[in-house]
Amino acid sequence: MTGRVLNESLRRRKDEEVCQYESLDNSIRKLDDSLTETHSREELLEQNARLKDELSRKRHQLNAVRSQLHVEVQKKNETEEQVVALRNQxxxxxxxxxxxxxxxxxxxxxxxxxxxxxxxxxxxxxxxxxxxxxxxxxxxxxxxxxxxxxxxxxxxxxxxxxxxxxxxxxxxxxxxxxxxxxxxxxxxxxxxxxxxxxxxxxxxxxxxxxxxxxxxxxxxxxxxxxxxxxxxxxxxxxxxxxxxxxxxxxxxxxxxxxxxxxxxxxxxxxxxxxxxx
Known part of the structure; x- marks a missing residue:
């Protein structure tokens, strides 16, 4: 009688531990998923920051090219005016x-x-x-x-x-x-x-x-x-x-x-x- 009770007690305890283990395992998986998601988000943020920096550099380069192009256009116009003046002369x-x-x-x-x-x-x-x-x-x-x-x-x-x-x-x-x-x-x-x-x-x-x-x-x-x-x-x-x-x-x-x-x-x-x- 005592052995049966003890076995049932052990089985219940085992079932409880199994439930706790499963619950703990689920919690660990959730934590892993959340950690993985957090890590991916940080990578995306870093990647986004890098893309923004690269985009800013490209914009600066584009502005520099535009300025240089504007200067070249002015030089070309001046050269054309000089050519026209020379032709008239x-x-x-x-x-x-x-x-x-x-x-x-x-x-x-x-x-x-x-x-x-x-x-x-x-x-x-x-x-x-x-x-x-x-x-x-x-x-x-x-x-x-x-x-x-x-x-x-x-x-x-x-x-x-x-x-x-x-x-x-x-x-x-x-x-x-x-x-x-x-x-x-x-x-x-x-x-x-x-x-x-x-x-x-x-x-x-x-x-x-x-x-x-x-x-x-x-x-x-x-x-x-x-x-x-x-x-x-x-x-x-x-x-x-x-x-x-x-x-x-x-x-x-x-x-x-x-x-x-x-x-x-x-x-x-x-x-x-x-x-x-």
Whole structure:
């Protein structure tokens, strides 16, 4: 009886210990799970902190790259502005060089015509001095006045021609200064002296040459106008000779004959008029 009770007591105690052991085991497992979870959370926190630090470093690097990129963009814009300014300066230099070459070419062509114009002017000036002597006075005032009026117009034409020659002299000074400017440009910009650029400039100057040729034609027309005036004066001399022959008046000496020469054809006409009279 006592042994049975003791066995039951031991079995109950064993069952209780087993229950306590199981309860303790469950508690230990819970503690292990909680410890494992806590450890994982700390690792996640550490990893998150590391990621935040790395993200911050990346942001600083990105900001540095952005700043450097901004500086590069500013440098690029400044460089582009400098390139544009340099292109504009080169274009202005090209325009000045083209203008200088145009002036030089026009000056060369006009100076080539200057000796001919000068000879014509001197010849007309000598001719005017002959007609300004006015040897015929008192007999035919209308004819004399008419000749004197033509002489005045002729003189005005000569004065205009002298003014044009003065302008040509002024242009020669401009030509000399332009030649010096062109020499300076050639020294400053030797790269602009290539053959291709010179050919291009010559093509651009074609219109200027044509305009200069037109101006020279105009000058030739003016010279032709002087010749017409000379023909009118010659006709006036013939008219005077005819009037004089009708009135029986001769010229005053050999000097007047030299001043108003009469050709052979005119002499024959005067002689025939005298015979008729």
């Amino acid at each position: 080169m274009a202005a230099d090209d325009a000045r060089k083209i203008e200088s070459i145009e002036l030089l070419q026009a000056g060369i062509e006009e100076l080539a015509e200057l000796p001919t114009l000068r000879k014509t002017f001197h010849a007309l000036e000598k001719h005017l001095k002959v007609y300004e002597r006015k040897p015929y006075t008192g007999i035919l005032p209308e004819a004399a006045g008419e000749e004197f009026g033509i002489s005045i117009r002729h003189k005005e034409t000569f004065q205009a021609m002298a003014e044009e020659l003065s302008e040509l002299r002024d242009f020669k000074k401009t030509y000399d200064s332009t030649a010096q400017g062109l020499s300076t440009l050639r020294k400053q910009y030797p790269s602009l002296e290539s053959v291709a650029e010179e050919l291009s400039l010559l093509q651009n100057l074609k219109s200027t040459y044509e305009a200069t040729v037109q101006e020279l034609h105009s000058l030739r027309e003016q010279v032709a106008g002087f010749e017409i005036i000379d023909e009118k004066l010659s006709a006036l001399r013939k008219r005077k000779a005819g009037l004089e022959s009708k009135l029986g008046k001769r010229w005053n000496g050999d000097a007047d004959r030299a001043a108003y020469p009469v050709n052979k054809k005119m002499s024959r006409r005067v002689e025939s008029n005298r015979n008729t009279a």
